Amino acid sequence: MSNVSTRLVRLLNMVPYFQANPRITRAEAAAALGVTEKQLHVDLEQLWLCGLPGYGPGDLIDFDFEGDTVEVTFTAGMDHPLRLTSPEATGVLVALRALLDVPGMLDPEAARSAIAKIESAAGEVAGSVAAADPEPVSGHASSVRAAVRDRRALEIDYYSASRDTLSTRVVDPIRIVLVADRTYLEAWCRTAEDVRLFRLDRIVDARLLDEPAAPPEPAVQAETDTSLFDADPSLPSATLLIAPSEGWMFDYYPLRVVRELADGTCEATMTYASDEWMARFVLGFGSTVTVLDPKSLADRVRDSAAKALAAYEPSGG
Known part of the structure; x- marks a missing residue:
């Protein structure tokens, strides 16, 4: 077991331990828990910051220190067996099932065992998980x-x-x-x-x-690039050259700055649903926004602009 896991188990057991042994000395507690008195002090300081939502007086685990002794004055429920509500059990099951799809994220057998135990303990709750799951995974x-x-x-x-x-x-x-x-x-x-x-x-x-x-x-x-995601991550993206006068765009559109030039012009990327929509979007900014990539989108914008200008030419040439 890792050092983090070992400490977590110890912290979870400390509250019921001190409740079962009121006014025990720090030296005795440290010896029983298998840690140094310095580590015990660090653990107690950590527990003092843990508790129930609200995280204010009356919500956090509390101790009373008299001389060299320790006594728990508020357990925040840590001395009772964990009882999940229906929404909590559903949330844990959904998270575990999602993690099973990620290779190397966790031990699949351990996750399946935990899922089975929660389903068994939850009873009817398990039957409602499929309906509550926000992400029904396809059969493929x-x-x-x-x-x-x-x-x-x-x-x-x-x-x-x-x-x-x-x-x-x-x-x-x-x-x-x-x-x-x-x-x-x-x-x-x-x-x-x-x-x-x-x-x-x-x-x-x-x-x-x-x-x-x-x-x-x-x-x-390369690491997975999640910075451009807007709605559907399978969408294509365009590289745009944006004039300084259009800097407000970054507050309203899913743009990511790639680099800023000396004159204040920014090169940025943006996802979009279709070439037709993106072409109309860029044309609305005139010469202050230029498509650098992909070339097919740049050509489409250029052709649309040429047709628009041609419509304003006198019929006689």
Whole structure:
């Protein structure tokens, strides 16, 4: 057991121990708990800051120190067995089930054992977990996990809620991650030729391919980029050059500054749902916002601007 886990167990046991042994001396308590008197003092200082929501007088664990003795005057419920309410049991079960989707996050057998025990103790509560779970994982999650585990390419049918479209694409799985309480497959998308995140509950179908996954090595080594996420993390992003006069945009739109130039102009990235929407968005700022990437979006903005200008030309040329 790690040092953190050992101390946590000791702290959880200290309150009922001192309640069962009122006015015990620090030396006796330290010897019984297997720590030094200095460590005991640190533990007591820590417990003094723990307690119930509100975290004020009457909420926190309290002790009375008389001479060299210690006595618990308020336990904050630490001397009673843990009894989860229905919402609390549901929350713990949902969290444990979500963590099972993340390889290496925890011992799967330990998590399954904890889930079984909570379900058994919760009784009827367990039956309501499926309805209360905010993230029903698709039935194809097992295929996705197998693709990540075995490093195999995957063909998925993916529903994009922001576009209300269903697309089929071949991806090279990298890892499964948790982002904002949602489970995603991080993969190299061969269609977009870039890393994308796909919500597991929006993968309508998943088919393992008879070929190894081959994501670019830089994509595998890079950390998961969650800074650009807005609604659907599988959305594309654009790199924009924003004039100093439009600095207010950063307070209202999901922009991330990449670098600031000497003249105050900023290079920033922004996610968007469709090229059509993004083109209209950029055109509204005139020459103060320029699309640097992707080229297809820049071309679309340029063509739309040319057509708009042509409409104002005199019919006679």
